[in-house]
Amino acid sequence: MDAGKTLEGVGKVGFVGAGNMAQAIGGALLRTGLLKASNIYVSSPSNTNKGPWIQFGTHTTTENGCVVENSDVIFLAMKPIYLDAALMDIKNTLKQPVSNKLFVSLLAGVPLKVLEEKIHRIVPDARVIRVMPNTPVLVGAGCSVFSCGTTATKKDAEVVKMMLSTGGICQEISESLIDAAGGLSGCGPAYVYLIIEALSDGAVKMGVPRAMATQFASQTVLGAAKMVLETGKHPGQLKDEVCSPGGTTICGIHALEKGGVRSTLMEAVEAATKRAAELGKNK
Incomplete structure (x- = not known):
């Protein structure tokens, strides 16, 4: 060089x-x-x-x-x-x-x-x-x-x-993991943008102005991610630390579980991984 x-x-x-x-x-x-x-x-x-x-x-x-x-x-x-x-x-x-x-x-x-x-x-x-x-x-x-x-x-x-x-x-x-990693990190930002938009929509429904709702939703996602990365704690432990008995957060978590949010996100990563494999076979 x-x-x-x-x-x-x-x-x-x-x-x-x-x-x-x-x-x-x-x-x-x-x-x-x-x-x-x-x-x-x-x-x-x-x-x-x-x-x-x-x-x-x-x-x-x-x-x-x-x-x-x-x-x-x-x-x-x-x-x-x-x-x-x-x-x-x-x-x-x-x-x-x-x-x-x-x-x-x-x-x-x-x-x-x-x-x-x-x-x-x-x-x-x-x-x-x-x-x-x-x-x-x-x-x-x-x-x-x-x-x-x-x-x-x-x-x-x-x-x-x-x-x-x-x-x-x-x-x-390993290349054997790269399609799955891409289904998570490569496609994941789009999943998170959808989550941010949905959180913002929920706040707007409850009377928060749109610009404020989007800012708060984005910062909340950013802060939660930093908590996982910087504390080294399991996401489940961090979730439990926010969920007070009979409190607001556990009620929100219950609504998410009823909506199948875990299963849906898992299926999103799986679908993206399978599609990447299909694209490879076509070549």
């Missing part, structure tokens, strides 16, 4: 796909000052998602090959159904053969074996790492997991962990 590069061991970073997840990771790298905008290359077939990247000051293009040529680490950030088309565009727009590239896949459900097979047709010595991040990396509160391909090095793992840790926590896990 060149000595003048901003993020040691990373160099220039590319994103094939410019959507929300790519923006969250790129935004975290820029926000923390670990990467300069001039060292980021982004490709997208249309101008739909390019606005934030242009504001960041990054290089933008419609040619995936341009991103691969100019980047040391390339995030594959398109939807899984567009993988083949994106790789074909890389092949068609490369001006010259490339080597020594690390590809980081954000594609839900697509296994490392498939990724390596397809990427190696274009870049034979490419190393591949599969990542499941979530959008809160943009605000420094993300939860990301990753698994390394057969040729990825220890240094590659360190680089990916370093980049994703700029936006929260990041942990290497």
Whole structure:
């Protein structure tokens, strides 16, 4: 790596796909000052998602090959159904053969074996790492997991962990767990947004103004999460500490149990995990 590069061991970073997840990771790298905008290359077939990247000051293009040529680490950030088309565009727009590239896949459900097979047709010595991040990396509160391909090095793992840790926590896990982890942490923010909205709705029903209700609901969820992480106590113990005998909280818990909130959330993680596996089989 060149000595003048901003993020040691990373160099220039590319994103094939410019959507929300790519923006969250790129935004975290820029926000923390670990990467300069001039060292980021982004490709997208249309101008739909390019606005934030242009504001960041990054290089933008419609040619995936341009991103691969100019980047040391390339995030594959398109939807899984567009993988083949994106790789074909890389092949068609490369001006010259490339080597020594690390590809980081954000594609839900697509296994490392498939990724390596397809990427190696274009870049034979490419190393591949599969990542499941979530959008809160943009605000420094993300939860990301990753698994390394057969040729990825220890240094590659360190680089990916370093980049994703700029936006929260990041942990290497077995690929056999990555779909389930994605069904929890990758999809989980959407579940929590729904919970926040529902809590806000309940307060509005009881007369609290909407803006105030949403603020209070969001802070309540944030505070509860911090209590779990910082005290190390089991969530059930923390719940019991709030539930006074005959009090308001236990009555609310009873209503949640009658509504099957536990079972529904468990089924949400299960459904997302199974869908990720289906997407992988389709590839």
